[in-house]
Amino acid sequence: MDNELNIWRHARMRMRQRNITEADIRYVLNNYHLSRPGNQPDRTVYEADLGKVICVVTVNNSNPTKVVSVFVRGKD
16 A cells, blocks of 8 residues: 555544554554554554554545554553
8 A cells, every 4th residue: 555645534543642653654654564444434454563553544445545543552
């Protein structure tokens, strides 16, 4: 997923709250160790360990990739 990102307002707010950078999001999307369905039919959650497990929620088949939210697994 090396394409452009469209980071939604909610995701940007969560990034600030959780100290997650755009570089972290790109790393997760390009190096995830787990992907699973999100909480809506058109969502996917990607996970990668960057010293903490960061999860990135995207809209399926979007270009640019729409980032809906980000969180640290086990923290919220």
